[in-house]
Amino acid sequence: MNIFENTVLVDRKVSVGNIIARYACIALAVLCVLVSIVAIPGLFLVPAILFAVIWYLLRTEAQTEWEYCYIEGRLTIARIKAKRKRKTIARIEMEEVVIIAPSDAQELRQYHSNAQFKVKNCTSGNVDAHPYEVIYKKEDGLKAVSFEPDENMLDMFCRNYAKRVVR
Numbered sequence: 360m361n362i363f364e365n366t367v368l369v370d371r372k373v374s375v376g377n378i379i380a381r382y383a384c385i386a387l388a389v390l391c392v393l394v395s396i397v398a399i400p401g402l403f404l405v406p407a408i409l410f411a412v413i414w415y416l417l418r419t420e421a422q423t424e425w426e427y428c429y430i431e432g433r434l435t436i437a438r439i440k441a442k443r444k445r446k447t448i449a450r451i452e453m454e455e456v457v458i459i460a461p462s463d464a465q466e467l468r469q470y471h472s473n474a475q476f477k478v479k480n481c482t483s484g485n486v487d488a489h490p491y492e493v494i495y496k497k498e499d500g501l502k503a504v505s506f507e508p509d510e511n512m513l514d515m516f517c518r519n520y521a522k523r524v525v526r
Contacts (some may be wrong), residue, residue, distance in 0.1 A: 364428075364429065364430045364431070364472035365428070365509070365511050365512045366426065366427070366428045366429075366430045367373070367426070367427045367428075367467045367507070367509050367512060368425070368426050368439075368484045369424065369426075369427070369482070369488075369506060370423075370424050370483060371423040371424065371425060371482075371484060371506050372483050372484035372485050373421045374421075374484075376419050377417055378421075379509045380413075380417050381414055381421075383413070384410045384413050384414035384417065385414055386408075387406075387407075388406075388407045388408075388411050388414065388521050389407075390466035391403040391404070391406045391410065391503055392404070392407045395407065402484065403521045404518075408470070412507055413474045418477065419440060419441045420440070421470060422440065422441045422442065423438060423439070423440050423441075424438075424439040424442075424479045425438060425439075425482070425483070425506065425507070426438075426439055426507060427481075427506050427507070427512065429512055429516075430476065432450065432452060432453045432454070432519070433452055433453065434449075434450075434451045434453065434456075434493065435449070435450050435451075436448045436449045436450075436481050436504055436506055437453075437486055438480060439479070447467050448479060448481055449479065449481075449502070449504050451493060451495050451504070452495075453516075453519070453520055453523075454495050455495040455497065456494070456495045456520065456523050457491075457494045457495060457496060457501065457523070458491060458494050458523055458525065459491055459492070459493045459494075459516055459520075459523055459524045460491060460492060460523075460524075460525035460526065461489065461490070461491055461492075461526075462491065462492050462526065464525050466511055466525050467492055467494070470494055470501065470503065476501065476503065477496045477502075477503070478492060478503040478504065478505050479502075479504045479505065480505050480506060481504055481509050482505050482506060483507060488507050489507065489515075490505050490506065490507050491505070491506060491507070491508055492504065492506075493506065513526065
Protein backbone atom coordinates (compact mmCIF):
# COMPACT_ATOMS: atom_id res chain seq x y z
CA MET A 360 0.00 0.00 0.00
CA ASN A 361 1.43 3.33 -1.05
CA ILE A 362 0.98 6.32 1.19
CA PHE A 363 0.82 9.57 -0.72
CA GLU A 364 2.24 12.34 1.39
CA ASN A 365 3.44 15.84 0.61
CA THR A 366 4.04 18.84 2.84
CA VAL A 367 4.68 22.38 1.62
CA LEU A 368 5.78 25.30 3.83
CA VAL A 369 5.30 28.85 2.53
CA ASP A 370 6.44 32.01 4.34
CA ARG A 371 3.92 34.84 4.34
CA LYS A 372 5.21 38.12 2.96
CA VAL A 373 5.64 40.80 5.63
CA SER A 374 3.50 43.87 5.00
CA VAL A 375 5.03 47.32 4.66
CA GLY A 376 2.74 48.58 7.42
CA ASN A 377 4.11 46.00 9.84
CA ILE A 378 7.70 46.98 9.06
CA ILE A 379 6.97 50.70 9.48
CA ALA A 380 5.13 50.07 12.75
CA ARG A 381 8.04 48.01 14.12
CA TYR A 382 10.58 50.74 13.30
CA ALA A 383 8.28 53.36 14.84
CA CYS A 384 8.00 51.32 18.05
CA ILE A 385 11.77 50.98 18.29
CA ALA A 386 12.25 54.71 17.73
CA LEU A 387 9.59 55.65 20.29
CA ALA A 388 11.00 53.22 22.87
CA VAL A 389 14.51 54.65 22.47
CA LEU A 390 13.13 58.21 22.63
CA CYS A 391 11.22 57.41 25.83
CA VAL A 392 14.32 55.91 27.44
CA LEU A 393 16.44 58.93 26.48
CA VAL A 394 13.84 61.40 27.78
CA SER A 395 13.55 59.35 30.96
CA ILE A 396 17.31 59.46 31.47
CA VAL A 397 17.87 63.11 30.54
CA ALA A 398 14.76 65.06 31.52
CA ILE A 399 12.45 63.29 33.95
CA PRO A 400 14.04 60.23 35.57
CA GLY A 401 11.84 57.12 35.44
CA LEU A 402 8.67 58.74 34.11
CA PHE A 403 8.90 57.45 30.54
CA LEU A 404 10.18 53.96 31.32
CA VAL A 405 6.66 52.47 31.35
CA PRO A 406 5.85 53.77 27.84
CA ALA A 407 9.25 52.50 26.65
CA ILE A 408 8.42 49.02 27.93
CA LEU A 409 4.98 49.26 26.32
CA PHE A 410 6.52 50.15 22.94
CA ALA A 411 8.96 47.25 23.30
CA VAL A 412 6.07 44.84 23.94
CA ILE A 413 4.18 46.17 20.92
CA TRP A 414 7.33 45.73 18.80
CA TYR A 415 7.61 42.12 19.98
CA LEU A 416 3.97 41.40 19.09
CA LEU A 417 4.38 42.96 15.64
CA ARG A 418 7.53 40.92 15.02
CA THR A 419 5.76 37.72 16.07
CA GLU A 420 2.86 38.55 13.74
CA ALA A 421 5.30 39.03 10.86
CA GLN A 422 6.77 35.54 11.30
CA THR A 423 3.91 33.54 9.79
CA GLU A 424 4.14 30.43 7.66
CA TRP A 425 1.47 28.38 5.91
CA GLU A 426 1.72 24.60 5.93
CA TYR A 427 -0.14 22.54 3.33
CA CYS A 428 -0.07 18.84 4.10
CA TYR A 429 -1.64 16.19 1.87
CA ILE A 430 -1.78 12.67 3.29
CA GLU A 431 -3.91 9.89 1.80
CA GLY A 432 -6.89 11.88 0.62
CA ARG A 433 -6.82 14.62 3.25
CA LEU A 434 -5.54 18.15 2.73
CA THR A 435 -4.71 20.03 5.91
CA ILE A 436 -3.90 23.74 5.86
CA ALA A 437 -2.35 25.25 8.99
CA ARG A 438 -0.93 28.60 10.06
CA ILE A 439 2.32 28.59 12.04
CA LYS A 440 3.22 31.77 13.94
CA ALA A 441 6.78 32.43 15.05
CA LYS A 442 7.62 28.74 14.54
CA ARG A 443 5.78 27.96 17.79
CA LYS A 444 2.01 28.29 17.50
CA ARG A 445 0.24 26.04 15.01
CA LYS A 446 -3.44 26.44 14.17
CA THR A 447 -5.31 24.26 11.70
CA ILE A 448 -7.26 26.48 9.29
CA ALA A 449 -8.90 23.77 7.18
CA ARG A 450 -9.05 19.99 7.17
CA ILE A 451 -10.43 18.90 3.81
CA GLU A 452 -11.28 15.36 2.77
CA MET A 453 -10.80 14.97 -0.98
CA GLU A 454 -14.28 13.43 -1.30
CA GLU A 455 -15.66 16.85 -0.22
CA VAL A 456 -13.70 18.74 -2.88
CA VAL A 457 -15.69 20.27 -5.72
CA ILE A 458 -12.77 21.78 -7.64
CA ILE A 459 -9.10 22.71 -7.29
CA ALA A 460 -8.08 25.38 -9.79
CA PRO A 461 -5.77 28.37 -10.20
CA SER A 462 -7.21 31.48 -8.54
CA ASP A 463 -7.71 33.19 -11.91
CA ALA A 464 -9.39 30.22 -13.63
CA GLN A 465 -12.69 30.61 -15.49
CA GLU A 466 -14.13 27.60 -13.64
CA LEU A 467 -14.14 29.55 -10.36
CA ARG A 468 -16.14 32.55 -11.59
CA GLN A 469 -19.51 30.95 -10.88
CA TYR A 470 -18.55 30.56 -7.23
CA HIS A 471 -17.09 34.05 -6.87
CA SER A 472 -20.24 35.67 -8.27
CA ASN A 473 -22.05 34.81 -5.03
CA ALA A 474 -21.69 37.73 -2.60
CA GLN A 475 -21.85 35.47 0.48
CA PHE A 476 -19.05 33.21 -0.76
CA LYS A 477 -15.82 33.93 1.15
CA VAL A 478 -12.33 32.66 0.34
CA LYS A 479 -9.80 32.19 3.15
CA ASN A 480 -6.44 33.52 1.98
CA CYS A 481 -3.65 31.15 3.02
CA THR A 482 -1.04 32.34 0.52
CA SER A 483 2.31 34.04 0.86
CA GLY A 484 1.20 37.24 -0.87
CA ASN A 485 4.20 37.24 -3.22
CA VAL A 486 3.51 38.55 -6.71
CA ASP A 487 5.38 35.66 -8.38
CA ALA A 488 3.36 32.97 -6.55
CA HIS A 489 0.83 30.78 -8.33
CA PRO A 490 -2.10 30.45 -5.92
CA TYR A 491 -4.78 27.81 -6.31
CA GLU A 492 -8.21 27.65 -4.72
CA VAL A 493 -9.86 24.57 -3.35
CA ILE A 494 -13.65 24.67 -3.11
CA TYR A 495 -15.21 22.03 -0.92
CA LYS A 496 -18.57 21.09 0.62
CA LYS A 497 -19.27 21.18 4.33
CA GLU A 498 -22.50 20.84 6.28
CA ASP A 499 -23.07 24.60 6.21
CA GLY A 500 -22.42 25.01 2.47
CA LEU A 501 -19.50 25.59 0.15
CA LYS A 502 -16.19 26.89 1.48
CA ALA A 503 -12.99 27.94 -0.26
CA VAL A 504 -9.34 28.27 0.65
CA SER A 505 -6.63 29.89 -1.44
CA PHE A 506 -3.23 28.18 -1.12
CA GLU A 507 0.05 27.61 -3.00
CA PRO A 508 0.69 23.93 -3.73
CA ASP A 509 3.91 22.82 -5.38
CA GLU A 510 4.05 20.73 -8.56
CA ASN A 511 4.46 17.49 -6.64
CA MET A 512 1.29 18.12 -4.64
CA LEU A 513 -0.64 19.03 -7.81
CA ASP A 514 0.59 15.82 -9.41
CA MET A 515 -0.74 13.85 -6.43
CA PHE A 516 -4.11 15.59 -6.72
CA CYS A 517 -4.24 14.86 -10.47
CA ARG A 518 -3.19 11.24 -10.04
CA ASN A 519 -6.05 10.45 -7.66
CA TYR A 520 -8.70 13.10 -8.40
CA ALA A 521 -8.08 14.19 -12.01
CA LYS A 522 -11.67 15.29 -12.70
CA ARG A 523 -11.62 17.78 -9.82
CA VAL A 524 -8.29 19.44 -10.65
CA VAL A 525 -7.76 22.21 -13.21
CA ARG A 526 -4.17 23.09 -14.02
